[in-house]
Amino acid sequence: MTTIIGAGGGGGKGGGGSSRSPRTTPDSLDSRQYANVIDLISEGEIEGLADGNKSIFLNDTQLENATGEFNFEDVTVYTRNGTQAQEFIPLTPGTESGRPVDRPVVKLVPIVESITDDQVDAVRVTISVPSLQRINSSSGDTSGTSVRLKIFVQYASSGFTEVIDDTISGRTADLYQKDYIVELTRPNPTDNVDIKVERITDDSSSSLLANAFRWSSITEIKWAKLRYPNSALVGLRVDAEQFSNIPSRKYLVKGIKVKIPNGVTVDSETGRIIYPDNFVWDGTFAAATWCACPSWILFDLLTNTRYGFGNHLDIAQLDKWAFFAASKYSNALVDDGFGGTEARFSCNTTIQTAEEAFKLVNDLLSVMRCQGFWSAGSLTIAQDAPRDPAYLFTIANVTEAGFSYSGSSLKGCPTVVVVSYLDLDLKDTAYEVVEDHAGIAKYGAVRKEFNAFACTSRGQAARIGKWVLYSEKNEGEVVSFVSSLDAGQVVRPGMIIQIADPVIAGSRKAGRIKAATSTTITVDDTAATDLAFGTGSKLHVILPDGTTETRLIDTIESGVVTVKTTNEAFAGPFSAIPNVNSVWMLESLGLGANDIQPTTWRVLAVEEQDQMLYAINAVAFNEGKYAFVEDGEELQKRDTTNLDIIPEPPEDLEVLETVPVGGTLPTREVQFVLNGRVAIKITWHWRVPSGQTTKKFRVRFRHENDNFTEEIVQGTTLDILDAKPGNYQIQVSAISGSGILFSRPTLANYIVQGLGAPPADITDLSLAPTTDTLAILSWDKVDELDVQLGGRIIVRHDPRGLAAAEWNSSNRIVDGVSGASTQKQVPLLAGTYFLKAEDFLGNRSVNAVGYEVALPDPDALLTVKTYAEHNLTPPFNGTAVNCAYSATETALVLQPNLYAAVGYADGLYFVDDTKAEYIFKDTFDFGGVYDTIIRRSILSRPTVSTGTLFDDFPGLFDDATGLFDATSADAVNAVTYVRTTDDDPSGSPTYGPWTEFVAGVFQGRGIQIKTELTTTSPNINVAADQLGATLQLRRRTETGTGTSGNAVTFGNAFYQAPNVVITPTDLGADGFVTLSSETAAGFTATLTGASNTGFSYTATGFGRSL
Secondary structure (H helix, E strand, O other): OOOOOOOOOOOOOOOOOOOOOOOEOOOOOOOOOEEEEEEEEEEOOEEEEOOHHHHEEEOOEEOEOOOOOEOOOOOEEEEEEOOOOOOOOOOOEEEEEEEEEEEEOEEOEOEEEEEOOOOOOEEEEEEEEOOEEEEOOOOOOEEOEEEEEEEEEEEOOOOOEEEEEEEEEEOEOOOEEEEEEEEOOOOOOOOOEEEEEEEOOOOOOOOOEEOOOEEEEEEEEEEOOOOOOOEEEEEEEEEHHHOOOOOOEEEOEEEEEEOOEOOOEEOOOOOOEEOOOOOOOOOOEOOOEEOOOHHHHHHHHHHOOOOOOOOOOOHHHEOHHHHHHHHHHHOOEEEOOOOOEEEOOOOOOOOOOOOOHHHHHHHHHHHOOEEEEEEOOEEEEEEOOOOOOOEEEEHHHEOOOOOEEEOOOHHHOOOEEEEEEEEOOOOEEEEEEEEOHHHHHHHOOOEEEEEOOOOOOHHHHHHHHHHHHHHHHHOOOEEEEEEEHHHHOOOOOOOEEEEEOHHHHOOEOEEEEEEEOOOEEEEOOOOOEOOOOOOOOEEEEEOOOOOEEEEEEEEEEOOEEEEOOOOOOOOOOOOOOOOOOOEEEEEEOOOHHHOEOOEEEEEEEEEEOOOOEEEEEEEEOOOOHHHHHHHOOOOOOOOOOOOOOOOOOOEEEEEOOEOOOOOOOOEOOEEEEEOOEEEEEEEEEEEOOOOOOOOEEEEEEEEOOOOOEEEEEEOOEEEEOOOOOEEEEEEEEEEOOOOOOEOOOEEEEEEEOOOOOOOOOOOOOEEEEOOOOEEEEEOOOOOOHHHHOOOEEEEEEEOOOOOOOOHHHOEEOOOOEEOOOOEEEEEOOOEEEEEEEEOOOOOEOOOOEEEEEOOOOHHHEEEEEEEEHHHOOOOOOOEEEOEEEEOOOOEEEEOEOOOHHHOOOOOEOOHHHHEEEEEOOOOEEEEEEEEEEEEEEEEEEEEEOOOOEHHHOOOOHHHOOOEOOOOOHHHEEEEEEEEEEOOOOOOOOOOOOOEEEOEEEEEEEEEEEEEEEEEOOOOEEEEEEEEEEEEEEEEEEEEEEEEOOOEEEOOOOOOOOOEEEEEEEEOOOOOEEEEEOOOOOEEEEEEEOOOEEEEEEEEEEEOOOO
16 A cells, blocks of 8 residues: 655745736645555356456446546556466555665666565655745746656666656645555566666756655565455555545456356357257266356356355255256247347346355246256256146046145236346346236236346346236146155156146046057046047047157047047157056047136145155146247137036127107217217117027127227117217127126127218418427318317328328328317428318318428538438348338338238238338447437338238128228328437447437437338238438537647537638738648647737537537
């Protein structure tokens, strides 16, 4: 540690001068101290800091920023990764021995001191400056000055080598001392050492200049050579002047190296283990390396004898093959939810306190959805991962008590899960909120907080939240039963089992095998068994080795089930003939409403009750949950019962024609006054099937794509008041006498036409720009009340002029405006603005009124980039997601339906293809951070997808579906987004969020633009003929002053060299001005022949570097 003795203030009275008193510059040389800190950050050996000094944070500030610049000065860093033989960190003094030197150092007469003790590791050279100042002989002013010195070291008289070159600058009138640490690196351990101090600045020969210094003392330092083997360390030496106290420290590290299988690699950025395709492990391990695999991290903790459980558990007692299987599943790539992929499970955590082994092991198991248990004398783990059923249970192989079921109420299940995890960017806890919207609508917001142990990924946190929601909602049912020895010896926690319980199914679908061959089994009780089957029905059996096998059923005759032996999945003879009295199970499919499948469960625990019986507990299992959580696929429920006695559905469902009060003609849409406005009522009616006495019905209806509204109706009619224009879908189901079961719904649609004529066209449309990016649209007020009350004005834009622009090719630029409005602020764009009036029922003006705009004063803006993705070769060759260039449309379109040719009516191939994203090919780099005006230019239109027109339907006329003609601009839209970064976009930049824009001002160095194409109809595609944008910089003027020959630096750099006008203070008759070194950042002006070297300037250009 360096100790600095500070100097006090100085000063005095000056002499001479008639107009003012002499001035004295304040003392500027202050004491300086250094703090030495050694942090133990981990057991060793670790990989090390994730990104060198960029991974060190002092008081939450990065030591070295992304550009390589240091945010703190004079910081020395030492790292040790925790090897057995690592070097000590030279920050801990052991002993110090000082001696005085006390000699002045003058130029050309250096001072040399010798070190004869070969155990000395470093020396501290203390330099004293009695005073450091200069007095102006004319004014008497006292100011600071400087003195330069060098320190050299010599080993075994081999010649001096410079180690320190320092200049002490400032002012002090009193003693100032400064220490220099010189580390000794002897070539040979016994070499003698010489230290030399040399003055570089000339000696002062005037009493007006005080810059002498002395070599005060030399201190021999012997470091405490503490290596801390197997401990990862970071040592810091920081200048205490920059901190009020010892700074807090945080380190981003790649942690302990663990053993991983031979033949695999590790992603150096994420720690994900990369298993080659069809990888077969030979059971041997490679050298330890850093990874984020929770399976091998747990394996290391269980086997390590220094910091783990290795003293209590031998590696032979671990089922390494189970850990290997869990690792492969954990490291598989999944969608991260933000357009990329990541490992399914990653483990990134610090274990800083002693924990109970049971708790810590379970915490690590939870990271990868595993449970641990003892099996056959070893510790194994079972992961909740996709797998086939491993055993069959029915009343034939459980005790007389049968199956016992228990569950929890859905009302208490969480509908909102808040997952806390460590955000490495924030360096703090972040929260990911996952919601079950259907659950919230039904039960309200039931909140649950969940701490995601060892999680640093937002995507992983989101998957955990979805998993918690699924588990709480769907895995609350538990089955318990007692089985015999043959099952207890096979079934283990984590296995999937199938149960055929006649109490649940309503019929007997399983039993014991009476006889068997390689392709047949004979059931034990034909009379009591439901042997109905259809196409796709399956037979499940238990083989002699305790495994299960599934085969498609070919025939069932007289209790003999014959399996298929054709060349297809689940066909062929049994791999071994089942034993007599082993279990069989029938899965009846292809029977419609009479399908019955066994229930599936995941085993939680197997407990031996005596030598012959085992108690088994299992939780409800759905094999689709993995795709539901990770890919958002819809859960498919199994049909496990035939206890549903469902009444026949209603018939003749339609909207009634009635004559309104005071009217003369029947109509299906009855108008009435509701709260001072005109509204529409429709009445649905249905008929009870002959021979049925159902009086209660469940009715579900919705308008367009809104959520369904459900009502229980006594009788056969339902009024919908205040019906909106558009399509109404209705589902009516008859309710059984128990009130629990429902018929299949009768479905119907009705399109409400609504109120009469469309509103009048907009009149007197005008536009007035207000800023570079905004304008005010104005128009006359619409007279119709159904527009003013609940209606709106629709504003759209086409980048072309009025002669070529079309409503169907325009895009929405602002949300709908109140129908009573006469003005709206809009983004200022070149092209044509279109307006239509719409009443509260959706009727619109027949004609769209347009107003053409040309942008004002183009000279006030500099266009630095013009995007025109449609003009690229080939067109639109940026990054396209769910969209592609269509040569037929000569436009960018959503992905077409590949099956339109065979009559598939949906115009879009994928469900998610109602939305697409196109990222513009080029990222623009300003080279610095600027405010830029960005305007989009979009020309898009709706187009009918192939195969969706009425005439395209290949079947009978009455069965035909599709659009007759026309397309709607409202069904499609194109929205443009921008995101920016202050970083160099060619490196590893951090971008801000995507922000929707039409025209606006954005700040950044790097600019990326994307467009989202959407359609609300599966039969209407969107074609983007043009996608473009312009980046512009505002004109600005900067003024200032300068002197001839001296470089002028602008307060803020321009984007390019501006136009500079020089106004000399006094150029003279023959003088002239020469400009040179003209850049965006400044210039140099040379005045030749001028009597005064001063000048003022005016620089006019574009852009302001921030």
